[in-house]
Amino acid sequence: MDTPNRQDFHKPRIGAELTLDRMAEKRADRAWIEQRLANKTSRFLLFVDLSLAVDSDADQDNTKLRWLTAGQIEQLGADLNDTYLLGCNPDGQAIFAASLSEAQASAAPGGKEALKPLVDLRSLAVQGALPDAELSLVGMGRALAAWHVSSKCCGRCGGYTRVNDAGWQRKCRACGQEVYPRSDPAIIVLITDGTRCLLGHHKRYTHKFYSTLAGFVEPGEDFEGCVRREMREETGVTIGQVTYMASQPWPFPHLMMVGCWAQALTTELTLEEEELHDARWFTREEVKMMMEEKHPEGFTVPGPHSIAYALIKSFADQPA
Numbered sequence: 001m002d003t004p005n006r007q008d009f010h011k012p013r014i015g016a017e018l019t020l021d022r023m024a025e026k027r028a029d030r031a032w033i034e035q036r037l038a039n040k041t042s043r044f045l046l047f048v049d050l051s052l053a054v055d056s057d058a059d060q061d062n063t064k065l066r067w068l069t070a071g072q073i074e075q076l077g078a079d080l081n082d083t084y085l086l087g088c089n090p091d092g093q094a095i096f097a098a099s100l101s102e103a104q105a106s107a108a109p110g111g112k113e114a115l116k117p118l119v120d121l122r123s124l125a126v127q128g129a130l131p132d133a134e135l136s137l138v139g140m141g142r143a144l145a146a147w148h149v150s151s152k153c154c155g156r157c158g159g160y161t162r163v164n165d166a167g168w169q170r171k172c173r174a175c176g177q178e179v180y181p182r183s184d185p186a187i188i189v190l191i192t193d194g195t196r197c198l199l200g201h202h203k204r205y206t207h208k209f210y211s212t213l214a215g216f217v218e219p220g221e222d223f224e225g226c227v228r229r230e231m232r233e234e235t236g237v238t239i240g241q242v243t244y245m246a247s248q249p250w251p252f253p254h255l256m257m258v259g260c261w262a263q264a265l266t267t268e269l270t271l272e273e274e275e276l277h278d279a280r281w282f283t284r285e286e287v288k289m290m291m292e293e294k295h296p297e298g299f300t301v302p303g304p305h306s307i308a309y310a311l312i313k314s315f316a317d318q319p320a
């Protein structure tokens with residue numbers, strides 16, 4: 001299997017390099033965090049039920065990040081102690097994220113109006129309105145907010161937890177257990193028999209949309225073992241060599257996608273139909289047409305915000 005050069009690999013838009021410093025060494029410094037919260041230049045991204053408050057015109061064109069002040073965040077009912085430090089810009093400006101439920105935010109005076117419009121990160125990514133670094137910053141905030149939403153109670157004793165370390169830890173009020181933001185590993189795989197690649201159509205996808213196959217890493221399993229097991233279960237294909245290509249933080253809710261190329265030793269398909277509606281072998285020519293939305297049967301592939309696109313592109317770009 002001739003794998004592409006990792007240096008040439010397309011960098012997905014979500015997961016692109018951030019332009020801010022995460023300031024990890026300052027998160028537990030409460031006095032410093034309080035100074036940043038009180039500083040007039042500090043700004044906040046607001047997530048409401050994990051959708052982002054943005055600025056855009058009536059047609060929802062020209063979408064921009066909406067930067068709120070500490071005062072505006074408090075007016076919407078958020079406790080500044082429950083906000084998360086995303087980092088500092090090169091000029092020292094601190095960037096935080098706040099997360100509210102729609103019920104909380106709309107109960108505040110003027111809250112309903114202040115929330116419009118709210119956009120999900122997937123839509124923002126598909127629209128392509130934001131620079132890559134901003135899209136990645138929103139992804140970081142969304143993954144962190146999603147972890148907080150699902151970590152309000154202690155997994156050990158069931159007690160309530162509270163935000164610690166500027167959003168990078170939660171601590172149980174009852175037993176003191178500390179928990180940290182998590183990323184769940186999943187593999188995503190470009191399977192090739194040398195001249196074709198295998199793409200699947202999931203039941204949850206819109207019509208004629210084909211993508212690389214993916215699966216969750218189980219306890220006690222390495223990435224290569226996960227690729228071989230998942231691909232055998234989903235497609236019946238036996239996998240030989242597995243090569244790591246790149247990774248992508250995927251904030252739905254907080255996955256770490258591990259992108260691999262995998263060599264197919266067999267090509268006959270036995271689909272796990274509960275999940276996978278269809279899977280097919282596509283030639284490079286077909287894949288190029290799908291990327292350009294010119295396939296005669298109308299088949300398409302994911303957009304450039306995803307590592308799925310990067311894997312598919314790396315196959316399409318190889319010399320025939």
Ligand SMILES: [Zn+2]
Pocket residue numbers: 154155156157158159172173174175176177
């Ligand atoms: Zn506890």
